[in-house]
Every structure is written in structure tokens, then in C-alpha cells.
Amino acid sequence: MQKAYEDIVSTYIDKQVGVSQRFLSDSLATALRVNLIALNSGNQLKEAGIGNRAKRTIDLSNRGDKIFWLDRSHKDVFENQFLDQMDEFVSYLNRTCYTGITAYEFHYALYEKGTFYKRHLDQFQDNKSRAFTMIMYLNVDWKEEDGGNLCIYHENHKQIINPKNGSCVFFKSTDLEHEVLSCNQQRLSITGWFKTG
Numbered sequence: 001m002q003k004a005y006e007d008i009v010s011t012y013i014d015k016q017v018g019v020s021q022r023f024l025s026d027s028l029a030t031a032l033r034v035n036l037i038a039l040n041s042g043n044q045l046k047e048a049g050i051g052n053r054a055k056r057t058i059d060l061s062n063r064g065d066k067i068f069w070l071d072r073s074h075k076d077v078f079e080n081q082f083l084d085q086m087d088e089f090v091s092y093l094n095r096t097c098y099t100g101i102t103a104y105e106f107h108y109a110l111y112e113k114g115t116f117y118k119r120h121l122d123q124f125q126d127n128k129s130r131a132f133t134m135i136m137y138l139n140v141d142w143k144e145e146d147g148g149n150l151c152i153y154h155e156n157h158k159q160i161i162n163p164k165n166g167s168c169v170f171f172k173s174t175d176l177e178h179e180v181l182s183c184n185q186q187r188l189s190i191t192g193w194f195k196t197g
């Protein structure tokens with residue numbers, strides 16, 4: 001994993017957006033994809049709200065994904081494997097970049113065909129603890145015509161990210177607005193935030 005961590009940090013320092021094409025192994029990405037599909041079939045995913053957990057309003061004109069929070073209490077072997085990798089990545093970040101991350105939260109996300117997430121910033125008005133956003137994609141053979149790219153708005157240009165299997169993006173939650181473009185296929189991912197303070 002060391003190579004993936006180094007790739008994320010070097011591209012982050014260079015371009016404000018950390019990228020690794022191979023953050024999740026094929027086997028872990030597959031297991032998490034199977035989990036997410038099972039959660040969807042079992043109607044366990046919830047329509048994601050806008051705003052924090054207490055003050056959630058469901059507004060499908062802004063955001064159409066369905067989510068499920070990962071938690072060690074589920075005792076799912078692959079969820080735990082994923083969270084172990086996150087623990088390792090957090091210690092790497094804190095050790096090499098003095099990021100001071102003290103907590104994290106991650107959810108599965110599923111965008112059905114025709115859904116999107118309009119341009120936004122990943123911060124709540126009444127809680128500024130989200131320091132970094134990280135998204136990992138679980139889509140095998142995602143094609144140009146499947147849409148659903150992540151568009152990141154830099155000051156003078158837009159960066160387009162393909163939601164390709166096993167890849168990830170990492171950026172500062174306070175700084176970069178971004179948008180999930182409309183999907184022409186079901187789109188699967190895990191999104192999360194590293195917190196400080």
C-alpha cells in the first residue's frame with residue numbers, strides 16, 4: 001500500500017487533489033461491491049440528505065445517492081479490512097505530513113442511473129471538523145458513456161475524475177467544490193472524511 005499512499009500525497013501536494021489508481025486491491029473492491037449490492041437489494045441504503053445528521057433534509061434535486069455508514073460493530077470482515085487500511089493510511093498521513101487527523105467516517109454510496117450530486121463543498125455550516133474528503137470507486141469497466149464523472153472545480157480549471165474500480169481521490173474538504181455528473185449506469189463508491197480537532 002505504501003506506493004498508493006505516496007502517490008496520493010505527491011499528487012495532492014502537486015495539484016491539490018491526491019489520486020491513486022490502485023488504492024483498493026481488486027479482491028477488497030470486489031468484496032465491498034458485493035456488500036453494497038446486497039445492502040441495496042435488502043433495502044438497507046438510505047437516501048442521503050443535505051446537511052448534517054441531525055438536520056437532514058432530503059432533497060433529490062441536489063443529491064440522488066443512497067448511503068450506508070460503515071462501522072466495526074457490523075462485524076463484516078471486509079468492512080473491517082477496509083477500516084484497517086484506513087487506520088494505516090491515517091497513521092501514514094499523520095506521520096509523514098503532520099495532518100493531525102483524529103477521526104474518520106465512511107459510507108457506501110450508490111447512485112442509480114439518472115442521479116447526480118450537484119456542485120457543493122463537503123462542510124456543514126455548524127460543524128467544521130471535516131478536514132479531508134476521500135472517495136474510492138467500485139465500478140468495474142466504467143466507460144465514458146456511463147457518465148457519472150466527478151468534476152472538481154479548481155480556480156481556473158475543472159478536473160474530471162473517472163470513477164474507476166479501485167481508484168481514489170483525496171482533497172481538502174474546505175477548499176474544493178465538486179460535483180457528481182449524472183450517471184447513465186448504477187455507480188458505486190465509498191466516500192468518507194478525515195477529521196481534525
Ligand SMILES: O=C(O)CCC(=O)C(=O)O
Nearest residue numbers: 117122135150180189191
Ligand atoms: O462520489 C463522488 O465522486 C463524490 C461524492 C461526494 O461529493 C460526496 O459524497 O460528498
Ligand SMILES: [Fe+2]
Nearest residue numbers: 120121122178
Ligand atoms: Fe462531496
